[in-house]
Amino acid sequence: MLELLVNGKRLKTRSSPDTPLLWFLREELGLTGTKYSCGVGFCGSCSVLINGESKRSCLLTIRDCIGSSIVTIEGIPQDHPVKRAWFEERVPECGYCQPGQIISAVALLNKNPFPSAEDINIAMDNNLCRCGTYNRIKRAILRASRAIKS
Amino acid sequence: MKAISRRKFLKILGGVSLGLSFSDEGICAVFEENDFLNQKSDFFSPNGWLFICEDESIYIFCSQCEIGQGVLTVLPTIVADELEADWEKVKVLQAPFSEFYEDPVWESQVTAGSASVRHFYMPLRRAGAIARTMLIKAAARHWNCKESECKAKKGHIIHIPTDRSISYGRLVKSARRLPLPKEIELKREKEFRYIGSSLPRIDAKAKINGTAIYGLDVRLPYMCYCLLMRPPRFGARLLGFSSKKVQGLPRIERIFSIGNKVAIVGTDISSVIRARKEIDARWGRGRDDSFDNKKIGLFLKRALNHKGTVKTNRGDWKAGLRSSRVVHKAEYFLPYLAHAQMEPLNCTVLFTGKHCRIWTSCQNKSDIMAVAKRVTGLSEKDIEINITFIGGSFGRRFEVDYVKEALEVSVKARLRKPIKLFWTREDDFKNDFYRPANCARIIGGCDSNGLIRSWIHKVVAPSVYERIEPSLLKGGIDPSAVESIHNSSYNFRNLFLEYVWMKDMPPPLGFWRSVGNSHNSFMVESFIDELSFKAGIDPLEFRLKNLKKSPRARGVLELVAKKLGWWEKPQKGQALGISQHYLVYTYIALGAEVSVDESSGKIKVHKIVSAVDCGRAVNKAVVKEQIEGGILFGLSAALKEEVRFSKGGTSTKNFFDYPILTMSETPPVEVYLIESGERPTGVGEVGTAPVAPAIANAVFGAVGARIRELPLTPERVLAHLQNKGNGNI
CATH class of the missing domain: 3.30.365.10 (Aldehyde oxidase/xanthine dehydrogenase, molybdopterin binding domain)
Incomplete structure (x- = not known):
């Protein structure tokens, strides 16, 4: 039995410790907000917060996460400044990459609440979007940053 | 005919027992449709597009699929506006499979070709207006007054002389007993409540919260x-x-x-x-176990010397070329592309x-x-x-x-x-239906005023329609391979257009955002720039001269030129490039501000400005988002994308060897809409087509290298810069 901490809840699982975190979250816990897209840690669609940092869940096993805090898109409160900014800036189109984008944005603002445009580029450059929402993502992060400030 | 009965309504829904509901709270619930309807005490539904419940909730069906283009918000907006519904009370349902929901033009239940709004705009307005007319009639009976004394306003019917009002929910029982109206009156455009605004997308919250089910x-x-x-x-x-x-x-x-x-x-x-x-x-x-990228270039370029099938033979293009003061010839080559959509x-x-x-x-x-x-x-x-x-x-x-x-x-x-x-991502890249590689040779001439006298254009490409719809290969011409040339806004008076069908190319082909426009726009708009340069005429002026008969094309070009600051001197090292295109009945012009690092060959796009005339925009924000998304999709292909093949199969595996545009490479994008008051035309594919030529034209302006192949990778730019030094442009 492994014990994991997901979205603030302690839970036990009989899954093999080698199970990729992505499939564990999606298939076993039903947290399908975390998306599969490239499977090799390149696109960022499967990003989750591990102890506050944005990590690719397709590259982690559940063994890697024992003792860590795992937060998925479902664990970010609906009134979180980042989620609100995402709505106000009308970010999503197809929406498939957005949970990963939001996770990376939350991680960035946790570490650096007032990022410059360049800071945002660096932090977000490994989260791919095919619909072309990057400019609105940038604006949403700046908006969330202003909301945190005030 | 009476208003639709509960039984008939359920019949439209057919055997469907499951549906997805998209409510404005962002909840995406799967429920038993029939049970759900049975729970509703009573409802009024004059047609399969909507039903109004006694509790004031209004359900609107969306026939089209939500691919990210916002159709789940935009189509119901049209119904809601004509119905004079209160948008806050509207819930949207994805329509089930039923002939009723066919695209009225294509007679098929398919969401494609930037067609949803342009094909459904009038049918959905009528659907909403029918319900509004019946609600007014029901209210007039209720008050025992004339219908002309009543008007609909945001979910209520108002009796104008007395200012009394009654809600739609309270009219359900009487409205459903009325016959369908023989005549309806559509709203005047200035009466629109939601059409032309920028309502938030109803799928936004579900997509942000991670509850949207793909x-x-x-x-x-x-x-x-x-x-x-x-x-x-x-x-x-x-x-x-x-x-x-x-x-x-x-x-x-x-x-x-x-x-x-x-x-x-x-x-x-x-x-x-x-x-x-x-x-x-x-x-x-396999079909050809030595098939690779080298072979593609070899085969296609060799075929440029083959005789093609004539698509258009208009005017005297031979005499036009003879009488031209400036004559130019160029060849262009584009690679196979993958869709690389995020969800496998x-x-x-x-x-x-x-x-x-x-x-x-x-x-x-x-x-x-x-x-x-x-x-x-x-x-x-x-x-x-x-x-x-x-x-x-x-x-x-x-x-x-x-x-x-x-x-x-x-x-x-x-x-x-x-x-x-x-499918895994690797399955996706390996088994795509690719955008075909293709090449073209253009010979053109203009007079000393810059008026195009002759345009001779040969397209070499494998056929997309060969597999998808062979009945459309009229006389051996693939309609997508030649699209937007013979019907270009330039309206070439003397045109010879032929197509060489590259048969036996192994990669399977499919529609890729903007289809043939994605290559022909690059060829035509690059060549126009080259011809204008040779004639010593400003490329914007050159275009405007040749677009005399197309005021809407001129309109978007002039707006882009103004917003881009075309006549101002650009910053040192930067240059502007411009293009225009007409597709899915929409006019677009696009300008790019670019600089090139001559030591690495890396292109930096500083800004993209576009102007679009797509008739009435039902949701302005959604239209702009679609145009911007289309532009960045086109920019990604222009700068980075090419599918690799080896040993008879696809060797491209994943995003690491098919890199797409990232945030740091994304320039600010400005989109301006021209309000022409015409009926809505296509939007989804529009931004993609004109990007590559504007970038290539700007690169020429910046460093004098004319690049006729895509993608514009640093290696390719560098090679051209070195060739330029040898006097070989």
Whole structure:
């Protein structure tokens, strides 16, 4: 039995410790907000917060996460400044990459609440979007940053 | 005819028992549709587009699939506006499979070709107006007054002389007893409440909260997972396979072949992924086992000297060329491209022998139904199609190959459990229906004023329609290969346009955002720039001169020039490039501000400005988002994308060797809409076509290198800069 901490809840699982975190979250816990897209840690669609940092869940096993805090898109409160900014800036189109984008944005603002445009580029450059929402993502992060400030 | 009865309404819904509801709270609930309707005490529904309940809630059906283009918000907006509904009370339902919801122009249940708003705008306005007219009549009877004394306002009918009002919900019982009106009056445009505004998208919150359900997210009791092994080379046959290494692995239920593929079905996703790696399959020869990128260039460029089939032979282009003061000739070459949509393909099927239920993120309901009938042998009433949210398509999900695979696996596996067939990213790149590689030779001439006298254009490309719709290959001409040349806004008076059909190219082809426009815009707009340069005329002025007969094309160009600061001197090292294009009945012009690092060959795009005349914009923000998205999709292809082939198959594997645009490479994009008051035209594909030529034209302006091949990678730019030094442009 492994014990994991997901979205603030302690839970036990009989899954093999080698199970990729992505499939564990999606298939076993039903947290399908975390998306599969490239499977090799390149696109960022499967990003989750591990102890506050944005990590690719397709590259982690559940063994890697024992003792860590795992937060998925479902664990970010609906009134979180980042989620609100995402709505106000009308970010999503197809929406498939957005949970990963939001996770990376939350991680960035946790570490650096007032990022410059360049800071945002660096932090977000490994989260791919095919619909072309990057400019609105940038604006949403700046908006969330202003909301945190005030 | 009476207003639709409850029974008839349920009949429109057919055998459908599941639906997705998208409410404005962002909840995406799966519910039993019929039960849901039964719970509603009573409702008024004059047609299959809407029903109004006594509790004031209004449900509007969306016939089209939500691929990210915002259709789930935009189409119901049209109904709601004519109905004078209160948008806050509107809930949207994804329409089930039914002839009723066919695209009225294409007579098919498909979401494609930037057509949703332009084909459904009038039918949906009428649907809303019919309901409004009946509600007014019901209110007039209620008050025993004339209908002309009543008007609809935001979910109520108002009696104008007395200012009394009654809500739609309270009129349900009486409105449903009325006959359908013989005449309806549509709103005047200035009366629009929602059309022309920028309502928030109803799917936004679900997508932000992670609760939106895409095809890959469908979870059903006892569900199994399936991966296929597919041929490594185009056209290779499966000779045999051994699953010895997999035998005894837990959670693997079945391994069997289907045609030239091997199916692995198991109860756990990671076990299926692991098992696929352990299967030894033997494959026969492919269509051309030495096919690679070198061959593509060789074949296509050689074919430029072949005689083509004539598409257009207009005016005296020979005399036009002879009398031209400036004559120019150029050849262009573009690569195969992949769709690379973020959600890999997938389809879930529950087949019991008597009934078949399908859940998938696909935009082509009609083809799903056709293939389901063929594979299962069932009739339409026993097949249920559930369309989920769709994680991008760009043309890929017009195809139903993955649906067919899931159906074949389910029929053969005989598990009586739902099976989710999914593709990995590698499967996706290797088995795409690609945008074809193609090349063109253009010879053109103009007089000393810059008026084009002759345009001679040869397109060499494999045919997209050969597989998709061979009946449209009129006289051996693929309509997409030549589109937007003969009907360009330039209206070439003397035009010779021919097409050389490259047969026997192995990669399968499909529609890719903007289809033939994605290449022909690059060729035409690059050549226009080259000709203007040779004639010593400013490229904007040159275009405007040749667009005399197209005021809307001039309109967008002039607006872009103004917003871009075309006549101002750009910053040192930067240059502007411009282009215009006409597609899906929409006019677009685009300008780019670019600089080139001459030591690395890297292009930096500082800004993109575009102007669009797409008639009435139902939701302005959605239109701008679609244009911007289309532009960045085109920019990604222009700068970075090319599918690699080797040994007769695709060697491109994943995003690491098919890089797409990232945030740091994304310039600010400005989109301006021209309010022409015309009927709405297409939007989704519009931004993509004119990007590449504007960038290439700007690169020429910046460093004097004219690049006629894409993508504009640093290596290619550098090679051209070095050649330029040798006087070889």
